[in-house]
Amino acid sequence: MITARTAIKVQFNHLDPMGVVWHGNYIAFMEAARSDLLGMIGYNYPEMDQSGYFWPIVDMKVKYIRPGRFGQVLDIQTTLKEYENRLCVDYLIRDAATGEKMTKASTIQVAVEKVSGEMQFRSPDCFITLVEAFGA
């Protein structure tokens, strides 16, 4: 299981009138965390681009358990759940100080070949090779 950890500090502009993080802002936190996970494997956005594929998000699920507050440091643990046919990532967001669960989420991405615009039903070999080399 390939996992990464990312710390995000809640800023004033993340907050809504209730004084808690607006739920849509977690998607940006997850983007940063997924980027760290993929960067670790060596297949971050620039490498995706160079490999000739887009990887659009096709599915996203988020469960909000506790609200984030100003100055709180969020510890986001990302896990690569699937990579052979599609790229599935799980996210567990916890309060960095107490370990309390804040948010759970998952995303699914599929490879789309840039030249043809065709969705791939198997992940490109370049990605599979990087994942398996990293995991070994």
Next chain:
Amino acid sequence: MITARTAIKVQFNHLDPMGVVWHGNYIAFMEAARSDLLGMIGYNYPEMDQSGYFWPIVDMKVKYIRPGRFGQVLDIQTTLKEYENRLCVDYLIRDAATGEKMTKASTIQVAVEKVSGEMQFRSPDCFITLVEAFGA
């Protein structure tokens, strides 16, 4: 079935380096659409606030079917799916010109009493009354 329609035009700042709407921006589009639906019923954010309840999002699911592009007008149809125990909204985002499906989503909110901070297992009467008056 209570439904509303909201039109959103894709702007430059919604786009990512692929030239399509970054997936996280749909959450803001859904926020505007849900606000129109709740405003129609007479229970938008100011009325929620005055009624003594917060309504945090506890669950969100999004399926991305086609990418949004610059200048495209998105037609968001919102449907109130549940209201008695929690507030569930479905979203169908289509291209306003062609009717093609772009994105499907759902959100679940629960009422939290401001004074006590307690989550409500039944929606407050004020909300139920408004929904039933509107629907009748």
Next chain:
Amino acid sequence: MITARTAIKVQFNHLDPMGVVWHGNYIAFMEAARSDLLGMIGYNYPEMDQSGYFWPIVDMKVKYIRPGRFGQVLDIQTTLKEYENRLCVDYLIRDAATGEKMTKASTIQVAVEKVSGEMQFRSPDCFITLVEAFGA
């Protein structure tokens, strides 16, 4: 003087914990308004792109007079102030209902030739022609 008008409705996710629009969100409102102005002239983002130039913002000034609130409709009047050597736009944001001034701003953009990456000290002819044809 070439001017355009754009209406923007303040949404929940634009608000900060003070219950007013977070100052950074006005930049997105200005982006939508400038896009309407340039679209009217026939030189919106897709036409910029096709003409072989980027137009990065190099300077921005914003004065905040009154705070925007939930549900308020903002009337943004944009004026093309300069076009021959650089693209300067003024923004006057007013409450659509009362006409009260909310925010004043200005942006400056310069053309950068895509092929060479060189900043242009005179606007490209294609843009000047469109502005003068529109204004005439």
Next chain:
Amino acid sequence: MITARTAIKVQFNHLDPMGVVWHGNYIAFMEAARSDLLGMIGYNYPEMDQSGYFWPIVDMKVKYIRPGRFGQVLDIQTTLKEYENRLCVDYLIRDAATGEKMTKASTIQVAVEKVSGEMQFRSPDCFITLVEAFGA
């Protein structure tokens, strides 16, 4: 002169179709940097709130020199330029690796008493005391 340093890493969702940071996103970077500066002094957003004042931004100026790119680490140096009558902060954003100047900016905030809603023409004593204690 009171100064602070903040590092921000450019993420995918900060980028526009040109592959560079959309100019409006720098306002969020500046918000995080100003929060670090004010936190160092002991007058961050929670302390502002407890002291009985809002501090809205009334003026902002930004000069964009070089575009930010994916994965780049930005080094934001903030300087408290005025504090007695209003809160003025200067921002110098540089590439963390090369020291190249990317963006220069400034913001002005004024205190507004929460109870009366009145703008203060002198900064509240609590803030002045904290600044002078820190600077001494």
